[in-house]
Amino acid sequence: MTNSYLWWQKGVIYQIYPRSFQDSNGDGIGDLMGIIQRLDYLQSLNVDAIWVSPIYPSPMHDFGYDVADYTGIHPIFGTMADVDRLLSEVHRRGMKLILDLVPNHTSDEHPWFVESRSSRDNPKRDWYIWRNPAPDGGPPNNWLSFFGGPAWTFDEKTGQYYLHQFVKQQPELNYRHPEVLPAMLDIMRFWLDKGVDGFRVDVIWLMLKDDQFRDEPPNPDWDGVVPFMKLQHIYTQNLPGVHDLIRQMRRVMDEYDERLMVGEIYLPNQELMKYYGQNYDECHLPFNFQLINLSDRMTWKAQTVRQMVDAYEAALPQEGWPNWVLGNHDRHRVATRVGPAQARVANMLLLTLRGTPTTYYGEEIGMENVPIPPESIQDPPAVNQPELAHLIGRDPERTPMQWDDGPNAGFAPAGVETWLPLAPDYTERNVAGQETDPTSMLNLYRALTNLRRSEPALSVGDYTSVSAPQRGESRGADDIFAYLRSVPNSDRFLIVLNFGSKSHTLDLSHVAPQATIAVATDMIRSGPVDLSNLSCRPDEGLILRLD
Ligand code: NOJ
Numbered sequence: 001m002t003n004s005y006l007w008w009q010k011g012v013i014y015q016i017y018p019r020s021f022q023d024s025n026g027d028g029i030g031d032l033m034g035i036i037q038r039l040d041y042l043q044s045l046n047v048d049a050i051w052v053s054p055i056y057p058s059p060m061h062d063f064g065y066d067v068a069d070y071t072g073i074h075p076i077f078g079t080m081a082d083v084d085r086l087l088s089e090v091h092r093r094g095m096k097l098i099l100d101l102v103p104n105h106t107s108d109e110h111p112w113f114v115e116s117r118s119s120r121d122n123p124k125r126d127w128y129i130w131r132n133p134a135p136d137g138g139p140p141n142n143w144l145s146f147f148g149g150p151a152w153t154f155d156e157k158t159g160q161y162y163l164h165q166f167v168k169q170q171p172e173l174n175y176r177h178p179e180v181l182p183a184m185l186d187i188m189r190f191w192l193d194k195g196v197d198g199f200r201v202d203v204i205w206l207m208l209k210d211d212q213f214r215d216e217p218p219n220p221d222w223d224g225v226v227p228f229m230k231l232q233h234i235y236t237q238n239l240p241g242v243h244d245l246i247r248q249m250r251r252v253m254d255e256y257d258e259r260l261m262v263g264e265i266y267l268p269n270q271e272l273m274k275y276y277g278q279n280y281d282e283c284h285l286p287f288n289f290q291l292i293n294l295s296d297r298m299t300w301k302a303q304t305v306r307q308m309v310d311a312y313e314a315a316l317p318q319e320g321w322p323n324w325v326l327g328n329h330d331r332h333r334v335a336t337r338v339g340p341a342q343a344r345v346a347n348m349l350l351l352t353l354r355g356t357p358t359t360y361y362g363e364e365i366g367m368e369n370v371p372i373p374p375e376s377i378q379d380p381p382a383v384n385q386p387e388l389a390h391l392i393g394r395d396p397e398r399t400p401m402q403w404d405d406g407p408n409a410g411f412a413p414a415g416v417e418t419w420l421p422l423a424p425d426y427t428e429r430n431v432a433g434q435e436t437d438p439t440s441m442l443n444l445y446r447a448l449t450n451l452r453r454s455e456p457a458l459s460v461g462d463y464t465s466v467s468a469p470q471r472g473e474s475r476g477a478d479d480i481f482a483y484l485r486s487v488p489n490s491d492r493f494l495i496v497l498n499f500g501s502k503s504h505t506l507d508l509s510h511v512a513p514q515a516t517i518a519v520a521t522d523m524i525r526s527g528p529v530d531l532s533n534l535s536c537r538p539d540e541g542l543i544l545r546l547d
Contacts, residue, residue, distance in 0.1 A: 011048025
């Protein structure tokens, strides 16, 4: 029955931040040959697709999200021949390759913008968003950059401001100009023709802005911390017209077989669901970042997660395929947010929920945020707002992959200075060390992906949350989130996750009398269990096969 599902419905996606995965040429920065060298490792994780953050030519003001040439490769990452090799090596292993597409903005060094800023009557002038100064000479309106300061920069030569919601070297394209979208669609075709299996589309929900350039109203709930949050972004985000752009992008995807379009969208359920499209003609997967938004141990609670999962499931349109994300290159590492013990529970959750999981590199070994000394900070929002670096700086989650306990953690040759510092604990937490430990997080990750791959109930089965009463009480245990995954004619699974640090004795006999442990987070517990008297230890997760 799983044959009727597409690869991206059954599969697990693994995100690689290419600067930090593997340096093959000793410049301290990861590259494409490095990824190729590590493909056997990725295959051993049982992941089905890799998504690689931008590898295009870029002045790197936002580490590749400022693209200067959409169909080229930055020499620090390698060459187009390396991409071709990567693609064929990925495919040879039965995996898929997803690239990052950044349509909302280019680099200010992109030839389109160089032309656009050259004069007011250049044919590419209106490919970007230019406005006259306000009467006092200041920015045209109150719009803000995510990375601090106004979203407008004045261009002395032509006397107008251009829009950028990220750094000033990331001018925004104007999708109200009739030539811009067709140009972006051609770029998509270029990569799809090469055989790339899909795109993760950067800030897809920001691609259109208000054509009257109205001021955004103040945010009454602003907590006074991050300046960008001062306003309600009703004229720069989630404009209804953006759906038409996305439908046209999807039509290009549909010119090819089984390609995947994932949209980066930070919106609440009701709005997020619109990005599947009224006729399922927009994103295959609008990224669901609810787990990523649980930013600390205070919010990482069993009942919060249960309600979140149930609400998301209930909000999904009939044929909308769910997805879950635990970490990415923009948010603090999950092991730091929830602690190392709960990071195991988090991986079990991610890999047993219904829907496509996305793992951020290093999460399979429990990598944590790395403290970055002030003089080594690189990330633009942290450089622009040093007082907020600890909150919004993204360097700590972008540090080199920890491969072994040797020099530079096996990420780069000995003696090379890596672009970001290595984790201070890399000699203890690394792939090689965890390979040989049967109870490691790495081996837990493999056990989880292996089971998910072999059991249709876990990859495509239904999801139902179940109550988990303490033995002898009718009340559910607050720390426990339990759910069933099932599919006709195949084994069913009960997943029991303890989000707390106390042990619980549960009575789950309303589900079934007994079960067998298929995977436990400690990688030790196994064998049959009596569901009327199930002990669930602190920070423990269990996948139980129902007889
Ligand atoms: C979202 C990306 O994930 C982030 O890293 C980047 O800075 C912004 N978009 C701008 O492209």
